[in-house]
Amino acid sequence: MRRQVPLILCFVFGIVMIFTQFSPHSVSQTLYQEVISWALIISPFALVLATTTLIQTHVTRIRRRTEHWQYSFLVFVGIITMVVIGVPFGPQNQVFEWFYTHVQVPMDATMFSLLAFFIASAAYRAFRARTFEASLLLITALIVMMGNVPVGDLIWNTVLSWLPLEDGASGARQWILNNPNLSARRGIILGVSLGVISQSIRIILGIERTYLGGGD
Amino acid sequence: MELFGIWVAALLTLCIYSFLYQDNPFYRFAEHLYVGISVGYGIVLSIHQGLIPFAFKPFWAAVTGESLIGLVKLIPIGVGLLFFARLSPGHTWLIRYPIAILIGFGSGVAIPNVLRANIFEQTRGTIEPFAAMHAGTLSGWGVFEAVLMVVGVVCTLTYFFFSVEHRGPVKWLSKVGIAFLMIGFGSAFGNTVMGRVALLIQRADFLLGDWLNLIS
Numbered sequence: 001m002r003r004q005v006p007l008i009l010c011f012v013f014g015i016v017m018i019f020t021q022f023s024p025h026s027v028s029q030t031l032y033q034e035v036i037s038w039a040l041i042i043s044p045f046a047l048v049l050a051t052t053t054l055i056q057t058h059v060t061r062i063r064r065r066t067e068h069w070q071y072s073f074l075v076f077v078g079i080i081t082m083v084v085i086g087v088p089f090g091p092q093n094q095v096f097e098w099f100y101t102h103v104q105v106p107m108d109a110t111m112f113s114l115l116a117f118f119i120a121s122a123a124y125r126a127f128r129a130r131t132f133e134a135s136l137l138l139i140t141a142l143i144v145m146m147g148n149v150p151v152g153d154l155i156w157n158t159v160l161s162w163l164p165l166e167d168g169a170s171g172a173r174q175w176i177l178n179n180p181n182l183s184a185r186r187g188i189i190l191g192v193s194l195g196v197i198s199q200s201i202r203i204i205l206g207i208e209r210t211y212l213g214g215g216d
Numbered sequence: 217m218e219l220f221g222i223w224v225a226a227l228l229t230l231c232i233y234s235f236l237y238q239d240n241p242f243y244r245f246a247e248h249l250y251v252g253i254s255v256g257y258g259i260v261l262s263i264h265q266g267l268i269p270f271a272f273k274p275f276w277a278a279v280t281g282e283s284l285i286g287l288v289k290l291i292p293i294g295v296g297l298l299f300f301a302r303l304s305p306g307h308t309w310l311i312r313y314p315i316a317i318l319i320g321f322g323s324g325v326a327i328p329n330v331l332r333a334n335i336f337e338q339t340r341g342t343i344e345p346f347a348a349m350h351a352g353t354l355s356g357w358g359v360f361e362a363v364l365m366v367v368g369v370v371c372t373l374t375y376f377f378f379s380v381e382h383r384g385p386v387k388w389l390s391k392v393g394i395a396f397l398m399i400g401f402g403s404a405f406g407n408t409v410m411g412r413v414a415l416l417i418q419r420a421d422f423l424l425g426d427w428l429n430l431i432s
Contacts, residue, residue: 002309002312003312005313006312006313006315006316007316009313009316009317009320010316010317010319010320010323011320012320013316013317013320013321013324014320014321014323014324015324016324017320017321017323017324017325018324018327018328021324021325021328021329022328034288035321037270037289037292038291038292038295038317038321039292039317039318039321040266040270041266041267041270041271041289041292041293041296042292042295042296042314042317042318043262043266043296043318044259044262044263044266044267044296045296045297045299045300045314046296046299046314046318047258047259047262048259048299049299049300049302049303051255051259052300052303054251054255068244071244071245071247071248072248074245074248074249074252075248075249075251075252075255076252077249077252078248078249078250078251078252078253078254078255078256079252079253079255079256079259080252080256081252081253081256082252082253082255082256082257082259082260083256083259083260086256086257086259086260086263086264087259087260087263087264090264091260091261091264096260098217098221099253100257101221102221102222102224102225103224103225103228103249103253104250104253104254104257105225106225106226106228106229106419106422107228107229107232107246107249107250107253108250108254109415109418109419110228110229110232110233110415110419111232111250112412112415113412113415113416113418113419114232114233114235114236115412116409116412116413116415116416117236119408119409119412120409123405123409132395133394133395133398134398136395136398136399136402137398137399137401137402137405138402139402140398140399140401140402140403140406141402141403141405141406141409142406143406144402144403144405144406144407144410145406145409145410148406148407148410149410176399176403177403179361179364179365179368180364180368180396180399180400181399181400181403181404182365182368183342183364183365183366183367183368183369183372183396184368184372184396184397184399184400184401185400186338186341186342186365186368186369186372187368187369187370187371187372187373187375187376187393187396187397188372188376188397188400189334189338190334190335190338190339190369190373191372191373191376192334193330193331193334193335193338194335196326196330196334197326197327197330197331197335199323200322200323200324200326200327200330201323201327203319203320203323204320204323204324211315211316211319212312212315212316213312215309
C-alpha cells in the first residue's frame with residue numbers, strides 16, 4: 001500500500017503518457033490533454049508545500065534568534081505582498097505588475113549581473129593556461145567574447161587589416177559556435193538523452209525507486 | 217508612481233551591488249526581499265496559470281451544472297493536497313502518491329520527446345550534410361565542416377563511453393573528444409560572460425540614464 005500503489009501509479013501514468021503520444025486517435029489525445037492538466041494541477045501544490053517549508057525555516061530562525069534573524073521578516077513581507085495582491089486580483093493587476101517591474105525584475109537582473117564580477121575572478125583562476133585543454137578553452141572563450149562585441153571586429157579590421165577577411169572576429173565566433181561547439185554539444189545531448197531514456201524506463205518499470213524515499 | 221518605481225528599483229540595485237564590497241545589511245535586506253517577492257510571484261503565477269484554469273474553473277462549471285466532467289478534477293486536487301501529508305509526521309508516506317504520479321508523468325513524456333527531439337533530430341542534423349555531399353552540391357569547405365561535425369560527435373561520445381577501457385585508439389578518440397568538449401565549454405563560458413556583462417551594462421544604463429538622467 002505504501003510503496004506498491006505509488007509504483008503502480010508511476011507505471012500507469014508513464015505508460016499512458018508514452019502510448020497517448022504515439023496514437024493520434026481522438027480518445028488518446030483527449031486522455032493525453034487530461035493527464036497534462038492533472039500534472040499542471042498537482043504541481044502548484046508542490047510549490048505551496050515548498051513555500052510552507054521556507055516559511056517554517058524562517059519561523060524557526062526568528063524563534064531561535066539565529067544570526068540575522070530580523071531579515072526573515074522581509075521574506076514574509078515579500079511573499080504576503082505578492083500573494084495578497086496577486087491571488088485575488090490576478091497577475092495583470094497594476095499594483096502586482098508594479099512590484100514585478102520595479103522590484104523583482106531589477107533585483108533579478110542585478111543578481112545575475114553580479115555574477116559578471118565573480119565570473120571574471122573565476123575566469124582568471126581557470127584560465128591560467130597550463131595544459132593544452134585549458135589553452136583551448138581559453139582561446140575559444142576569448143574568440144567567442146570578442147566576436148560578441150563590435151570592438152572585436154574593430155580590432156580585427158585594424159590589427160589584421162592585411163587579411164582578406166573582414167569582420168573576422170564575429171565570423172570566427174559564428175564558425176566555432178556552428179561547428180566544433182555544436183558537435184560537442186550534440187555528443188553531450190546524445191549521451192544525456194540516452195541516459196534520460198534509460199532512467200525513465202527504469203523509473204516506469206519500478207527498477208529505480210529512490211524517489212520513494214526510505215522507510216516503509 | 218513611475219518615478220517612485222525608478223527610485224525603488226535604483227536603490228534595490230545599489231543595495232545588491234553593495235555586496236561587491238562585502239556582505240552588509242543593505243545587501244541582506246535586498247536579498248531577503250528578493251526571495252520573498254520571487255516566491256510570492258511564483259505562487260501567484262502557478263495559481264492563476266495552473267490551478268484556476270485547469271482545476272477551479274472546470275470544477276466550478278460542474279458545481280453550477282454546466283459540465284459535470286469538471287468533477288474529475290477533484291482527483292488531481294485531492295492528489296495534490298497529499299503533498300501536505302509531509303507536515304504530519306505519521307502520514308509522510310502519503311506524499312509518495314503525488315510524487316509517483318508526477319515522476320511517472322515526466323518519465324512518460326520524456327521518452328518519446330527526447331527520442332524525437334534529441335536523438336533522431338540531432339543524428340539527422342549530423343549526417344544530413346552527407347546527402348548534399350553525395351549529390352555533389354556541397355563545397356570543399358562544407359565537406360570539411362560535415363566531416364568535422366561527425367568526428368566531433370563520435371569523439372565526444374567516445375569520451376563518455378566507459379564500457380571499454382580508454383586505451384589505444386579509444387584513448388586517442390576520447391582525447392580528441394576532450395578537445396571538442398573544451399571548445400564547447402569555452403564557447404558556453406564566453407557566451408555566459410557576455411550575457412552577464414550585458415545585464416551589467418543594462419543595469420548601469422538604468423542607473424545612469426533612467427535614474428540619474430546623466431546619459432540619454
